[in-house]
Amino acid sequence: MQGTVMQTIADDSRRFLRGNDGFFIVCRRLRDVGRLRNQEDTEMHHARPQPHTPTIFALGWSLCLAVLTPAATTDAAIATFEDLKLPRESYWNGADGSGGFASGGVRFKNTYVAGWEYWEGFAYSNITDTQTGGLEGQYNAIPGSGQGRSATYGVGYVGWLEPTTMTLSRPQTLQGLYVTNDNFTYYAILNSSGPAQKFGRDSGDVPDWLKLTVIGKDAAGDTTGKVDFYLADFRFADNSQDYVVNSWRFVDLTSLGEVKTLQFTVDSSDTGEFGINTPGYFCIDTVVPEPATALLLGLGTLVAIRRRRPHRPGSGEQSW
Ligand SMILES: [Ca+2]
Numbered sequence: 001m002q003g004t005v006m007q008t009i010a011d012d013s014r015r016f017l018r019g020n021d022g023f024f025i026v027c028r029r030l031r032d033v034g035r036l037r038n039q040e041d042t043e044m045h046h047a048r049p050q051p052h053t054p055t056i057f058a059l060g061w062s063l064c065l066a067v068l069t070p071a072a073t074t075d076a077a078i079a080t081f082e083d084l085k086l087p088r089e090s091y092w093n094g095a096d097g098s099g100g101f102a103s104g105g106v107r108f109k110n111t112y113v114a115g116w117e118y119w120e121g122f123a124y125s126n127i128t129d130t131q132t133g134g135l136e137g138q139y140n141a142i143p144g145s146g147q148g149r150s151a152t153y154g155v156g157y158v159g160w161l162e163p164t165t166m167t168l169s170r171p172q173t174l175q176g177l178y179v180t181n182d183n184f185t186y187y188a189i190l191n192s193s194g195p196a197q198k199f200g201r202d203s204g205d206v207p208d209w210l211k212l213t214v215i216g217k218d219a220a221g222d223t224t225g226k227v228d229f230y231l232a233d234f235r236f237a238d239n240s241q242d243y244v245v246n247s248w249r250f251v252d253l254t255s256l257g258e259v260k261t262l263q264f265t266v267d268s269s270d271t272g273e274f275g276i277n278t279p280g281y282f283c284i285d286t287v288v289p290e291p292a293t294a295l296l297l298g299l300g301t302l303v304a305i306r307r308r309r310p311h312r313p314g315s316g317e318q319s320w
């Protein structure tokens, strides 16, 4: 970044630094309190299995399911962020310079620029506040919790230095993951914020949109496919159908096939000289492998139990 000419631009609510290469950074935190909107809390996108009638058959099937349970629920998720420990109402943003973090078998990349208080890539958080907008709300998921009312979730920010990526421990097909809006983005869309315009604009009729794109990449780094998800969509002619996502939504990623890395990008109808004006944040939780993979994990558990059974303490190696 040496040699970059930086320009300071101040407005009523915050200050920005812009470089001659298009780099854009928010460098001062100021409160920007938005309106609290009625929240519809998290609804699982999948239909949950209904309880079975307690017949003998059902009991047997339930016992089978009990062994294979990881295959059928988000307990099988390969990343939930619940294994990341945080003090209450706090976040991690990479200020320790570690360059990322892992949840389950998934590594999330982080880039932190010391001295600028700037980060991009992934952070994680357990903040529950849903009313704070502006930069102060950048670590807040708008539903007020992680997916399924869990405590902890990831926060993605698509910046200018490195691609925003998460990398699996091995190539596999994913059923999908959950996403929602970040407070900063949510309130900027509803009320405007700095250079970001209110969606629909003054007339309410401008067909604005904010799109998250998930790009699958295989072990060789080649793209396997792309999936778009609209975090906000005001393109409906009937404005009563316009929406900003405020609950956790499942994004189906099976069409990407077997992937090693996912890259995330954001795009918006509201753009300027330095790229999109809408804050480029999203929140993420509960990465779910495809059912077949999860089923194999469950069967693997069964086989492991079966193979361990003949062992007796002190009996040495068992011949089969
Ligand atoms: Ca979680």
Ligand SMILES: [Ca+2]
Binding pocket: 204, 205, 206, 207, 234, 235, 236, 237, 238, 239, 242
């Ligand atoms: Ca509209």
